[in-house]
Amino acid sequence: xxxxxxxxxxxxxxxxxxxxxxxxxxxxxxxxxxxxxxxxxxxxxxxxxxxxxxxxxxxxxxxxxxxxxxxxxxxxxxxxxxxxxxxxxxxxxxxxxxxxxxxxxxxxxxxxxxxxxxxxxxxxxxxxxxxxxxxxxxxxxxxxxx
Amino acid sequence: xxxxxxxxxxxxxxxxxxxxxxxxxxxxxxxxxxxxxxxxxxxxxxxxxxxxxxxxxxxxxxxxxxxxxxxxxxxxxxxxxxxxxxxxxxxxxxxxxxxxxxxxxxxxxxxxxxxxxxxxxxxxxxxxxxxxxxxxxxxxxxxxxx
DNA sequence: TTGATATTGAAAACCATTTTCAATATGTAG
DNA sequence: CTACATATTGAAAATGGTTTTCAATATCAA
Ligand SMILES: [Mn+2]
Ligand SMILES: [Mn+2]
Ligand SMILES: [Zn+2]
Ligand SMILES: [Zn+2]
Numbered sequence: 001x002x003x004x005x006x007x008x009x010x011x012x013x014x015x016x017x018x019x020x021x022x023x024x025x026x027x028x029x030x031x032x033x034x035x036x037x038x039x040x041x042x043x044x045x046x047x048x049x050x051x052x053x054x055x056x057x058x059x060x061x062x063x064x065x066x067x068x069x070x071x072x073x074x075x076x077x078x079x080x081x082x083x084x085x086x087x088x089x090x091x092x093x094x095x096x097x098x099x100x101x102x103x104x105x106x107x108x109x110x111x112x113x114x115x116x117x118x119x120x121x122x123x124x125x126x127x128x129x130x131x132x133x134x135x136x137x138x139x140x141x142x143x144x145x146x
Numbered sequence: 147x148x149x150x151x152x153x154x155x156x157x158x159x160x161x162x163x164x165x166x167x168x169x170x171x172x173x174x175x176x177x178x179x180x181x182x183x184x185x186x187x188x189x190x191x192x193x194x195x196x197x198x199x200x201x202x203x204x205x206x207x208x209x210x211x212x213x214x215x216x217x218x219x220x221x222x223x224x225x226x227x228x229x230x231x232x233x234x235x236x237x238x239x240x241x242x243x244x245x246x247x248x249x250x251x252x253x254x255x256x257x258x259x260x261x262x263x264x265x266x267x268x269x270x271x272x273x274x275x276x277x278x279x280x281x282x283x284x285x286x287x288x289x290x291x292x
Numbered sequence: 293t294t295g296a297t298a299t300t301g302a303a304a305a306c307c308a309t310t311t312t313c314a315a316t317a318t319g320t321a322g
Numbered sequence: 323c324t325a326c327a328t329a330t331t332g333a334a335a336a337t338g339g340t341t342t343t344c345a346a347t348a349t350c351a352a
Contacts, residue, residue, distance in 0.1 A: 019297090019348080021299065021349075023299080024299090040340080053300095053301085056301080057302080057341080058299080060339095061300090098271075105269050109264075112258055112261045112262070115261070116278075116280055118255075119242070119253050119258075119280065120242065125244075125251065125284055127282040128245060128281055128283070131277060131278070133277045134271065134276045135275050135276060135277075137272040139271065164329070165328090166318080166319095167330065168317090186309080199331095199332085200331090200332085203311085203331080203332065203334095204330085207310090228308085228309080
């Protein structure tokens, strides 16, 4: 948990006429120190331990808030859960997702990104965001499957 | 509606020990003659007109069946509905999706596809399928927005 | 300190999709 | 052709992740 993130949230809240609360700070801290690509329920369970009073709805609400504030990225993979990951910078990345064990590998490929822009340009399209997900078997699961 | 599609479905059903029904044939025919990227409800409404007796659940079930039979592709864009499109061949394509008007533009880009394989290889990953969606403004909506 | 109002937790509601169930249709064996 | 085992159907209820409601509580500017 960078002290910076809590400050960043406070600034966003103040700027929007919203209020800083202990729950929001607590959830943010657990969120940052927990693993990546967490679902609301996974985060809720993690938050519950140190802060038993926190409600389910508040975790959902805070996660959406963090996304609006630019502190989290919202991801919808094919497992039916919305997942969130802490976003420290403006860097972008895409994902490889193992259909066997659920492992998620992140990657960046500037050539693919550039070609996406080519496709968009050819179609008079202005890209706001995109989603690239490769589903299949990770290295471990390929070995085990033999 | 190619006569072929109905036959293809019959063959799949027979091979699986399933039964051909008038509902399945009717839904398939409307599905093929309707536009692309239809949701279950959209298809249900279209099927209802010529075949008022057909139930909601049957449309859902048949759409999943068509996907299993290889006659339809299932797509989950970011609007909360599962959409289906008739699949005549094994060709693959990806999508540009307008966040303003909902327009969906299809594209193929073999260079991007190849680069995806490169990424996978570098990560010891075996790709089974992938999803590439570019969200933004289509040409029309860009003009109107000015 | 006060007061307007944003936020919270618990429970209910939402909503696309799936499942249940009794009635009906299909296909095969005889 | 008939009978029968069972796959399928339509309607309604259930499911499950997420959102909303609401009364109680917390925040913060005045
Ligand atoms: Mn990620
Ligand atoms: Mn398509
Ligand atoms: Zn794996
Ligand atoms: Zn548009």
